[in-house]
Amino acid sequence: MGAGCGRRVVVLTYSRQELFAHHGNSSLAYGTQNEMDGECLGKKKKGGTSLNSTDTETATQTPVLQVRNVSKRFGGVKALNNVSLEVHRGEIKGLVGDNGAGKSTLIKIIAGVYPPDGGEVLINGEPVHFSSPRDARKYGIETVYQNLALSENLDVPSNFFLGRELVVGGLLKPLKLMRLGEMQKRARQAIEDLHVKIPAITSQVRWMSGGQRQAVAVARSAFWKGQLLLLDEPTAALGVEESGEVMRLLKNLATEQKISMIVISHNLEHVWSLCDSIDVLRQGKKVASVRKDETTPEEVVGFITGAHAVAGSK
Amino acid sequence: MNKSVNNVKPEKSLTQSFFILWDRVGILLVFLVVCLIFGILTPRFFHPLNIINVIRQVSIIGVIAVGMTFVILLGLIDLSVGSIVAFTGMIAAALQVKWGGGLFLSITIPLLVGTGIGFFNGYVSTKGNIHPFIVTLGTMSIFRGATLLVAQGRPISGMNPEFRYIGGGMVGAIPFPVILFIGSVIFAGWILKRTVFGRYTYSIGGNPEAALLSGIQVDSHKVKCFCILGFLGGLSGLILTSRLNSAEMLAGSGYELDVIGAVIIGGTSLFGGEGGVYGTLVGALLMGSVTNGLNLLGVQPYWQMIVRGSILIAALLMDRLKRRFLEQ
Numbered sequence: 001m002g003a004g005c006g007r008r009v010v011v012l013t014y015s016r017q018e019l020f021a022h023h024g025n026s027s028l029a030y031g032t033q034n035e036m037d038g039e040c041l042g043k044k045k046k047g048g049t050s051l052n053s054t055d056t057e058t059a060t061q062t063p064v065l066q067v068r069n070v071s072k073r074f075g076g077v078k079a080l081n082n083v084s085l086e087v088h089r090g091e092i093k094g095l096v097g098d099n100g101a102g103k104s105t106l107i108k109i110i111a112g113v114y115p116p117d118g119g120e121v122l123i124n125g126e127p128v129h130f131s132s133p134r135d136a137r138k139y140g141i142e143t144v145y146q147n148l149a150l151s152e153n154l155d156v157p158s159n160f161f162l163g164r165e166l167v168v169g170g171l172l173k174p175l176k177l178m179r180l181g182e183m184q185k186r187a188r189q190a191i192e193d194l195h196v197k198i199p200a201i202t203s204q205v206r207w208m209s210g211g212q213r214q215a216v217a218v219a220r221s222a223f224w225k226g227q228l229l230l231l232d233e234p235t236a237a238l239g240v241e242e243s244g245e246v247m248r249l250l251k252n253l254a255t256e257q258k259i260s261m262i263v264i265s266h267n268l269e270h271v272w273s274l275c276d277s278i279d280v281l282r283q284g285k286k287v288a289s290v291r292k293d294e295t296t297p298e299e300v301v302g303f304i305t306g307a308h309a310v311a312g313s314k
Numbered sequence: 315m316n317k318s319v320n321n322v323k324p325e326k327s328l329t330q331s332f333f334i335l336w337d338r339v340g341i342l343l344v345f346l347v348v349c350l351i352f353g354i355l356t357p358r359f360f361h362p363l364n365i366i367n368v369i370r371q372v373s374i375i376g377v378i379a380v381g382m383t384f385v386i387l388l389g390l391i392d393l394s395v396g397s398i399v400a401f402t403g404m405i406a407a408a409l410q411v412k413w414g415g416g417l418f419l420s421i422t423i424p425l426l427v428g429t430g431i432g433f434f435n436g437y438v439s440t441k442g443n444i445h446p447f448i449v450t451l452g453t454m455s456i457f458r459g460a461t462l463l464v465a466q467g468r469p470i471s472g473m474n475p476e477f478r479y480i481g482g483g484m485v486g487a488i489p490f491p492v493i494l495f496i497g498s499v500i501f502a503g504w505i506l507k508r509t510v511f512g513r514y515t516y517s518i519g520g521n522p523e524a525a526l527l528s529g530i531q532v533d534s535h536k537v538k539c540f541c542i543l544g545f546l547g548g549l550s551g552l553i554l555t556s557r558l559n560s561a562e563m564l565a566g567s568g569y570e571l572d573v574i575g576a577v578i579i580g581g582t583s584l585f586g587g588e589g590g591v592y593g594t595l596v597g598a599l600l601m602g603s604v605t606n607g608l609n610l611l612g613v614q615p616y617w618q619m620i621v622r623g624s625i626l627i628a629a630l631l632m633d634r635l636k637r638r639f640l641e642q
Binding site for chain 1: 508510511516517519523524525526527529588640
């Protein structure tokens with residue numbers, strides 16, 4: 001076990017230098033490298049248990065999400081071709097691939113935006129058919145979209161509760177009168193629980209930075225106790241510090257609340273620091289499914305570009 | 315709340331603060347200044363009878379502008395309101411004078427017809443995926459034609475005495491149509507602020523995609539807002555026909571400009587998601603006061619058209635500027 005992790009450290013160190021060699025940003029590389037090493041050491045201490053528990057969970061528990069042989073075409077374009085995928089409880093899965101590989105399409109099928117042309121989606125082993133995002137939410141699937149899906153002109157509580165506002169019950173129920181104070185109270189509590197730093201909760205989202213918006217979107221998903229969180233490029237629009245904040249938030253949600261996640265990202269560095277396993281799509285097909293500690297960024301890049309022969313996928 | 319300090323958030327710039335402030339009180343100030351100027355130029359402007367006259371005229375436009383606020387908040391537009399007023403007003407008159415309908419029918423049927431036209435506008439533009447600008451340009455022509463068909467070449471006059479109360483009645487010192495107008499403003503303001511319906515209206519106008527992804531039934535909500543506008547257009551038609559004691563063939567022509575003008579001047583953004591119905595109240599009052607003041611000063615109606623159009627364009631430019639600075 002110890003030797004295994006040691007090897008991993010070496011590999012990561014190497015890969016990190018490789019990655020940053022292209023960027024020519026050595027100072028940043030060292031900083032991140034140290035951070036990564038520390039992380040791996042931390043994992044080594046607890047690694048045994050966490051790995052074992054994941055293994056037993058795999059054996060005994062049905063996955064939170066199973067996607068089986070899903071296909072989708074848009075006109076003449078085959079966006080997805082027989083794609084299968086599994087996500088376990090508390091697992092963070094990276095979904096990578098070149099532009100147009102079908103990542104966003106897959107996410108949107110799971111989120112209920114598009115119905116699949118073929119194949120099926122199972123939540124906790126139960127086949128589901130979503131006709132709208134609303135259906136998917138009932139099964140605890142929450143999505144943070146690339147364009148954030150927040151209404152800029154509304155404040156944080158309004159965005160938190162958008163589409164599922166708290167209303168006054170009893171005789172007044174048909175009026176759908178909102179409980180504004182209660183919604184504000186709960187949203188504030190959630191923001192504070194997750195240690196999200198934003199300006200006044202009642203200010204329009206318009207006045208927040210990209211990172212703050214992303215944090216609000218993630219906090220909203222966590223607030224609704226999603227069991228599966230779908231994130232489309234959660235860090236693409238963010239600076240280094242903000243990305244770190246959002247990733248910290250995501251990791252906490254995965255470890256503390258056992259929320260599973262699928263993260264689409266073009267940033268392999270972020271994928272590496274965040275995810276437990278990585279699936280690679282290429283031209284609508286899944287070409288690889290690997291555990292992070294059994295692969296290297298070079299190998300993953302090889303899968304993405306098609307330089308590597310199909311391996312690891314079954 | 316304690317978190318609001320330790321932050322890297324971009325500060326609002328001076329211009330942004332100005333536009334936020336302008337949103338709150340700007341148009342109210344302009345309105346007061348305009349009133350003051352007219353008051354100085356012509357003393358009759360502040361005469362109680364003239365004030366009652368102005369708000370009575372404003373309420374005809376204002377009632378529709380309340381409905382138009384919903385549609386513009388969605389980022390949409392409706393050009394057919396003038397024809398809705400004419401057609402519903404003509405139906406109300408024909409029911410009483412030609413077709414022998416009672417008071418009840420001659421009130422409810424025009425309101426239903428107005429709602430139906432609104433439904434048609436909304437349904438065709440959402441299901442057909444056509445911008446309502448075009449659809450309502452079509453219905454504008456359709457229902458002007460339908461009005462002329464019903465009228466058969468001459469206005470219909472001579473309403474029931476009870477019916478005439480809608481446009482001409484007084485509750486104490488306040489004209490009944492003004493009560494209808496203020497009532498619809500307060501009701502709409504309450505809907506927009508306190509109900510889920512209002513929240514969805516802002517949400518769709520602000521970010522339609524986010525609204526859709528949040529599970530909001532965007533299309534059906536749009537149709538509902540067009541129905542509200544159609545209904546209030548019908549109400550306006552009733553008020554106008556009742557007040558004139560006659561349904562004119564060209565009633566309501568050009569209303570779209572005054573109505574959209576009142577909404578935009580009131581600070582509701584043509585791009586959707588920003589504004590509210592109390593701004594519309596002030597906007598409608600401003601448009602009405604300008605018309606009235608120019609009348610009192612004896613300015614030719616031709617000039618008035620030029621002035622009203624210019625005000626609309628100025629308000630649009632202001633809206634555009636506001637957006638640019640707010641989105642920086």
